[in-house]
Amino acid sequence: MTQKQQTPNQAAPETPTIGLPDPVEWSRVMGDIAERSHSVLAAFIERHRDNPLLADPGRTSSIASAFLEMTARLMTDPAKLIQAQVELWGEYLNLWQSAARRWMGEEAAPIVTPNRDDKRFKDAAWNENVLFDYIKQSYLLAARWMQNQVREVEGLDPATARKVDFYTRQFVDAMAPSNFLLTNPEVLRKTLETGGKNLLDGLQNLVEDLEKGNGELKISMTDTEAFEIGRNVATTPGAVVFRNDLIELIQYTPSTETVQKIPLLIVPPWINKYYILDLKPQNSFIKWAVDQGITVFCVSWVNPDNRLSGKTFADYMKEGTLAALDAVLEITGEPKANMIGYCLGGILTASTLAYLAAKRRAPVNSVTYFTTMVDFTEAGELSVFIDEEQLQSLEARMARNGVLEGKEMANSFNMLRANDLIWSFVINNYLLGKDPFPFDLLYWNGDSTRMPAAMHSFYLRKMYQQNLLVEPGGIELDGVKIDLRKVKVPTIIVSAREDHIAPWKSTYIGTQVYGGPVQFLLGGSGHIAGIVNPPAANKYMHWTRPDCPPTPDAWLEGAEQRPGSWWPTWREWLRDKSGPDVPARALGSAKHPVLEAAPGSYVKVRS
Numbered sequence: 001m002t003q004k005q006q007t008p009n010q011a012a013p014e015t016p017t018i019g020l021p022d023p024v025e026w027s028r029v030m031g032d033i034a035e036r037s038h039s040v041l042a043a044f045i046e047r048h049r050d051n052p053l054l055a056d057p058g059r060t061s062s063i064a065s066a067f068l069e070m071t072a073r074l075m076t077d078p079a080k081l082i083q084a085q086v087e088l089w090g091e092y093l094n095l096w097q098s099a100a101r102r103w104m105g106e107e108a109a110p111i112v113t114p115n116r117d118d119k120r121f122k123d124a125a126w127n128e129n130v131l132f133d134y135i136k137q138s139y140l141l142a143a144r145w146m147q148n149q150v151r152e153v154e155g156l157d158p159a160t161a162r163k164v165d166f167y168t169r170q171f172v173d174a175m176a177p178s179n180f181l182l183t184n185p186e187v188l189r190k191t192l193e194t195g196g197k198n199l200l201d202g203l204q205n206l207v208e209d210l211e212k213g214n215g216e217l218k219i220s221m222t223d224t225e226a227f228e229i230g231r232n233v234a235t236t237p238g239a240v241v242f243r244n245d246l247i248e249l250i251q252y253t254p255s256t257e258t259v260q261k262i263p264l265l266i267v268p269p270w271i272n273k274y275y276i277l278d279l280k281p282q283n284s285f286i287k288w289a290v291d292q293g294i295t296v297f298c299v300s301w302v303n304p305d306n307r308l309s310g311k312t313f314a315d316y317m318k319e320g321t322l323a324a325l326d327a328v329l330e331i332t333g334e335p336k337a338n339m340i341g342y343c344l345g346g347i348l349t350a351s352t353l354a355y356l357a358a359k360r361r362a363p364v365n366s367v368t369y370f371t372t373m374v375d376f377t378e379a380g381e382l383s384v385f386i387d388e389e390q391l392q393s394l395e396a397r398m399a400r401n402g403v404l405e406g407k408e409m410a411n412s413f414n415m416l417r418a419n420d421l422i423w424s425f426v427i428n429n430y431l432l433g434k435d436p437f438p439f440d441l442l443y444w445n446g447d448s449t450r451m452p453a454a455m456h457s458f459y460l461r462k463m464y465q466q467n468l469l470v471e472p473g474g475i476e477l478d479g480v481k482i483d484l485r486k487v488k489v490p491t492i493i494v495s496a497r498e499d500h501i502a503p504w505k506s507t508y509i510g511t512q513v514y515g516g517p518v519q520f521l522l523g524g525s526g527h528i529a530g531i532v533n534p535p536a537a538n539k540y541m542h543w544t545r546p547d548c549p550p551t552p553d554a555w556l557e558g559a560e561q562r563p564g565s566w567w568p569t570w571r572e573w574l575r576d577k578s579g580p581d582v583p584a585r586a587l588g589s590a591k592h593p594v595l596e597a598a599p600g601s602y603v604k605v606r607s
Contacts (some may be wrong), residue, residue, distance in 0.1 A: 018136075022313050039439040049415045065389075066163040069156065081149075088145045095141065099134045119421060122179040124508035125185035127196045132185050135177050143172040158266065159387065166384045173418045179426060186506060187431045194433075201433030209429070218407065221446055226438035228598050234275035236287045238598035240300075241588040242327040245308065246319040248300040249601040250326050252286060254584035256293045261367055261579030263295040263332045267321055269344035269408060270301040272418050273447050273603050277342070279440045283534045285447050285567070294569055294578065295585055297328050297337075299345075303449045303605040309402025311452040313459055321352040325363055331589045332416035337367040338577060342531070343502060346372025347463065351475065353489065354482035359447045365488040366577040368570065370531050375470040375509040376463055379415050386464045389436025391457075398453035401588075406607040421445075441528065448607050470513060493572055494566060496523050496530025499544075508555065519573065520548050522554060523566045535565040542566035 075081070094111050102110040110133070113119050121127075126136045131350040150168045153161070177183035180190065181199070193205070212218045227404025229232050238252035267469045268274040268285070277298070279285040289296050299320060302372055304311065311319075328337050346369040353364060373379065379386070398404050412422040428434050436442075468474030491514050495504035511518045523530040524540030533539055543559040544566075562569065588594045 001519075018170050020145060028281050030267045030317075030507065056441060066160045066167070069160055070185075072248060073530050074154075082143070084149055089139070089227060091141050091145075092138070095134065095137055099130060099139075102130045102133070110137060112144065114140060119424065120176055123184075129389065132183075133185060143176075144424065145255075146172060159383070162381070163387075163507045166381055170418060171352055172384065172421060176419075176423065177290045179423050179431075180430060182426065183304040184431065187427065190432055198431070198433035202430035203463060205429045205433065205435070208209050213407070216407075219422065220420070220429060220436050221425055221439075222442040223438040224443060224446065226442040227440060229275065230597075233280065234278050234599040235281060236278050236284055236290065236598065238600065239587045239594040240596050240600040241297075241331060241592045242324065243595055243602075244319050244323060246302050246311065246316060247324060248302075248595075248602045249324050250298045250300055250598045250600060251331065251587050252290045252296045252298070252507060252579045252598065253587060257584055259293045259295045259584050260575075261582045262334060262336060262338055262577065263297060263328055264289065264338045264343070264574075264578075265324055265328050266296065266298040266340045267324070267345040267349050268342045270320075270348075270389070271315065271344055271449060271451065273444060274298055274300045274600065275448065275603060276441075276444050276528065278599075279532070283532055284441075285532065285534075288534060288567060291583070294574075295332060296325065299324050300603050301449070302602045303406075304403055304449065304452050304607060306402030307559050309398075309453045312454045313462075314350075316348060316455055317352050317355060317477055321348055325352075327592050330365060331592050336363055336426065338366045338368070338574065339364055340370065340587045341372060342367045342370040343372060343527070344459070346370060347374065347459065347469070349475060350374055350487065351469065351482060353485050353487045355477050355480055356407060356481055357408050357486040357488070358480045362489075364489050366492075366574065367487075367509070368574070369491070369493045369510065371495055371499055371507060371527055372493065372510070373502050373506050374513060376467045376507065377553070378503060378506045380503045380506065382412070382463065385412050386460055388465075391460060391465065392419065394460075395453070395457050398456065402453050403450040404453065404456050406450050409444070409451070410448040413501070421575075421579050441532070450607055468537075468556060470509075484510075484513050484545055485515045490520045490577060492518055492570065493518065494523065494531070494570065496526050498525055501527045505552040507553035508548075511555075512550060518548055519544075519546065521570060521573075522556070522559065533565045533567070535567055538564050540564070544551075544569055 020331075027361050039064070075522055085415055091111060098108040098111055114136070121136055136336050147165070147168055150164050151161075153164075156164065181187050187198070207218075209218050209220055210216070212220070236252055238250050240248045241247035241251045257262075266274075266277065268277060276421060278284045281287050286298060302308070303322070309588070325337060325339075329335065339349055341354075349367060350372065356363065376383075394404070397408075409514075425436065429436060462475055463469045470484065472483040472485060475482050493507055493510050495502065495507040497504055508520060522543040523533060524542060525533065530540070541561055541563050542565070543553055543556065543561050545559040549555050549558070
């Protein structure tokens, strides 16, 4: 029996078929979509006809200036540009020849392939169907060519070059064929299978997202109804034991009979809710630390409104880190505490320690920084949003309401990973008409917070723009000039190798700044997944080294690579800085009684 023959009981393999929709029904559906789309657009324009916040003139002007300068530089060498165009046409000719061979039934190697982590072209049709493979490769060639041209323009200052590169990538990502109905095979297949119902469902999702954003598009990234703070996220048992205008301080219920003597205070970024460190029990850093026999306290920042618009960076130090630290020491009866500062919370923690050093106070035994920069020479891709034009525009907008709305900063963060955090949801929600999948991390990501105008402007200008934090005496807080070099406490800096928000090589500079013993620990993945990486997940890897040479490259060259999470390695570092075991502590004290159960009230206030 040859391979083509079948046994009598063997059914022929079924070939998947796609049924064409009824043409009358198809026309009706498309007409309905067009009519509703027009209504949505008209309502949006009417609602925002006189809205000064609809566009950001500072950002628009900044982008335009950068591209004008890039164009002027590009045109100074027309021969180079012509050569680049000739090379592009040569690549397209090769692509035509490759596609023609495939259309004739021959094998042909691809001219260009996506990166391994590019999820846009995971559907099999992008490779198996000659037409879609041609569309994919054509796009990839154009995208590569465009980005190479702007990166190779000579004479641009670094800030302008970074801005041009960033916004070119935004354009390239937006123009991907996967983002459009007629050039996405998965969407086309779904449209044919459902007779266009997916597009109607997608339009309904779009309308709902516009309504949730009060007329501005707020893309749903997860099923928000699937989560509730205190029920299935932020569930580690504990209590609020201190509260003021800016913070609630949570003390967590011990899960071991004994704990190490010195408590731990966690200072998360105020730009997000603290429960990134307390999502589900399986990936909660806070629960894991409690289970390690540590008395854990965590700051929960208020979600400020315009009544707090005058709160300064110094207020966040006095009413935030210092107030929390005083409460922790009073409740535990200890003279010192260990601290963790995460991202902006780390910047505030470092500033607080420098302030305490200047005041000759030493209530901190050791400090850990998660993804924290103190030198902003290379501030990562966020720096494209921080130039004088954009800061002035931002400050003008904040002056109207007294705060920066959380959605504005959230949009900027999402742009750093546009394919994952914008376009993938456009495809899923609006083209495929699917509901977003429930995901705790994305629920947290969408739970943004506002920021007081005075405080936000201060740290953007003094730190990101002027880079004064790393300068001795460059920053003054509550009348005290601070110097990070006077911070002598044992320090460990934990960073993530693929972090686009706080690049690890920039965070490494801190090892050369602090005056005490410093270690550096590098995790895998990015700004969030690199930190929220529980040992049980057995994901990524991390690198350690006992000394800190002058450069990050030198450090990595001699670092030891270890499998899995960095959490246990950090725990070993902290162990001899946490004192002997003592009986587990009750929550609160006479001076700081329990106010309410964790996670408290501040974290539940949504923007």
